[in-house]
Amino acid sequence: MTVSRQKIHEDGPEFSRLAWGAWRLESDPDAADPAKLADKLEALIELGITTIDHADIYGGYACEAIFGAALKARPGLKSRIELVTKAGVALVKPARPNHVVKHYNTSKAHLVASCERSLTNLGVDAVDLYLIHRPDPLMDADEAAEALTKLRDDGKIKSAGVSNFTPFQFDLLQSRLSFPLVTNQVEHSVLHLAPLHDGTFDHCQQHRVSPMVWSPLGRAALFGETGERHERLRKVLEEIAGQTDAADIAQVALAFILRHPSRPVPVLGSGKFERLQSMARADTIALDRQQWFRIWEASNGAPVP
Numbered sequence: 120m121t122v123s124r125q126k127i128h129e130d131g132p133e134f135s136r137l138a139w140g141a142w143r144l145e146s147d148p149d150a151a152d153p154a155k156l157a158d159k160l161e162a163l164i165e166l167g168i169t170t171i172d173h174a175d176i177y178g179g180y181a182c183e184a185i186f187g188a189a190l191k192a193r194p195g196l197k198s199r200i201e202l203v204t205k206a207g208v209a210l211v212k213p214a215r216p217n218h219v220v221k222h223y224n225t226s227k228a229h230l231v232a233s234c235e236r237s238l239t240n241l242g243v244d245a246v247d248l249y250l251i252h253r254p255d256p257l258m259d260a261d262e263a264a265e266a267l268t269k270l271r272d273d274g275k276i277k278s279a280g281v282s283n284f285t286p287f288q289f290d291l292l293q294s295r296l297s298f299p300l301v302t303n304q305v306e307h308s309v310l311h312l313a314p315l316h317d318g319t320f321d322h323c324q325q326h327r328v329s330p331m332v333w334s335p336l337g338r339a340a341l342f343g344e345t346g347e348r349h350e351r352l353r354k355v356l357e358e359i360a361g362q363t364d365a366a367d368i369a370q371v372a373l374a375f376i377l378r379h380p381s382r383p384v385p386v387l388g389s390g391k392f393e394r395l396q397s398m399a400r401a402d403t404i405a406l407d408r409q410q411w412f413r414i415w416e417a418s419n420g421a422p423v424p
């Protein structure tokens with residue numbers, strides 16, 4: 120089987136139904152050797168996972184260049200993947216000696232310069248999707264929109280979106296743009312239900328935008344963490360795995376996300392190919408309404424009101 124594909128917005132890119140995230144790439148043993156990382160990418164593409172999520176800051180500003188080295192080692196890969204990257208968070212790291220305090224920066228100069236640096240590090244002429252990483256309390260919507268418009272007009276980004284924005288923040292930026300924002304990338308998992316209830320996913324449906332979902336397995340908390348809530352959830356996920364074709368609780372937890380009508384795209388964070396291969400099967404697992412609500416109930420620790 121290969122993972123299915125979907126447009127994330129009528130005027131946006133077509134992505135694989137499951138994406139892969141590069142946040143943890145620096146500690147991935149395959150990443151030390153560009154040829155080995157290129158092999159892993161080939162294998163992901165064979166599985167149908169072609170959408171790769173980056174940010175300028177991943178690995179203390181190192182991950183994009185690590186990934187770029189693999190693309191350079193295997194030039195044919197570039198045309199077979201979709202690249203997402205982000206900007207707007209400024210870390211205090213040796214790679215940015217002028218940052219003295221962690222902050223957000225959505226100024227035009229920062230968004231444009233960061234994108235250009237990402238393109239150089241990745242070794243590409245354009246990214247498919249460029250996201251403002253976090254809402255910046257000092258964001259001047261006109262200025263941020265000008266930056267995204269310039270980058271799009273210059274052919275450096277094919278589309279734009281946001282991450283961790285509230286619906287109001289999304290609408291504010293959208294109101295200054297002549298083209299649509301095509302996603303809001305937010306945290307969601309069986310352990311983090313907030314976007315189902317705080318208006319985020321309603322807003323996505325309203326605008327026919329597919330959200331991208333980060334930490335879809337709760338940064339591994341689903342597997343390792345003890346405590347009543349985690350144990351209750353694991354038990355229910357295991358029971359539902361038994362009722363469906365799912366091989367394990369990760370597949371059920373991802374199927375829970377995929378079931379939402381806003382058609383979210385989970386961004387998988389595992390570095391282990393065998394795990395990713397297994398997770399890809401979540402795309403074929405259809406939870407019925409009652410199975411979905413059993414998971415919701417187990418997460419909340421209370422019955423549906």
Ligand SMILES: NC(=O)c1ccc[n+]([C@@H]2O[C@H](COP(=O)([O-])OP(=O)(O)OC[C@H]3O[C@@H](n4cnc5c(N)ncnc54)[C@H](OP(=O)(O)O)[C@@H]3O)[C@@H](O)[C@H]2O)c1
Nearest residue numbers: 140141142172333334335336337338339342386388389390
């Ligand atoms: N926009 C944002 O603000 C934002 C924030 C955070 C992340 N992100 C994006 O989202 C992506 C995914 O985030 P994430 O890495 O937190 O996702 P995740 O898939 O929830 O967690 C990945 C972690 O779970 C572990 N894991 C997976 N399956 C496991 C299993 N069966 N048993 C034990 N451990 C298991 C992985 O370890 P192994 O590698 O050993 O499998 C890895 O450490 C990131 O790469 C990044 O692209 C975006």
